[in-house]
Amino acid sequence: GLFGRCERKKAAKPELYREVKMVKFLKPNKAVIVLQGRFAGRKAVIVRSFDDGTRDRPYGHCLVAGIAKYPKKVIRKDSAKKTAKKSRVKAFVKLVNYNHIMPTRYTLDVDLKEVVTLDALQSRDKKVAAAKGAKARFEERFKTGKNRWFFSKLRF
Numbered sequence: 001g002l003f004g005r006c007e008r009k010k011a012a013k014p015e016l017y018r019e020v021k022m023v024k025f026l027k028p029n030k031a032v033i034v035l036q037g038r039f040a041g042r043k044a045v046i047v048r049s050f051d052d053g054t055r056d057r058p059y060g061h062c063l064v065a066g067i068a069k070y071p072k073k074v075i076r077k078d079s080a081k082k083t084a085k086k087s088r089v090k091a092f093v094k095l096v097n098y099n100h101i102m103p104t105r106y107t108l109d110v111d112l113k114e115v116v117t118l119d120a121l122q123s124r125d126k127k128v129a130a131a132k133g134a135k136a137r138f139e140e141r142f143k144t145g146k147n148r149w150f151f152s153k154l155r156f
Helices: 004-009 080-086 126-143
Strands: 030-034 044-048 061-069 089-098 101-107
Touching: 030 061, 044 089, 061 126, 089 126
Parallel strands: none
Antiparallel strands: 030 044, 030 101, 044 061, 061 089
């Protein structure tokens, strides 16, 4: 009858696809966009990835440092004080499930390994200190004028 055709198509063997190993492209320094939660739509950079998960997070996830508040547009006639104020960045540090980030083609070679660690997420003040460290690195990078895309707000 009508449904006979649909039944025949299901015969493809799903076992064949399971053996394909996933390519690891979510590497450190990859720029990503956070899709869920408080920082949804914000750009972040992977600091460390956990492809196989951990005991308390048994799924693929990564440690990211991102921009909570983007720098404002700097124009030439601004005074040095105003330029400095507009160049400020607010950063965040977070563990994110792979399902909740979207990778981009960009990479950001900012050295965040020392400032942002797993240990930094244990307590509030350590996390704040890590975010401040990330903020300093991001602001430094913004002032050099590189990675323009990363420091621009995502319009959506």
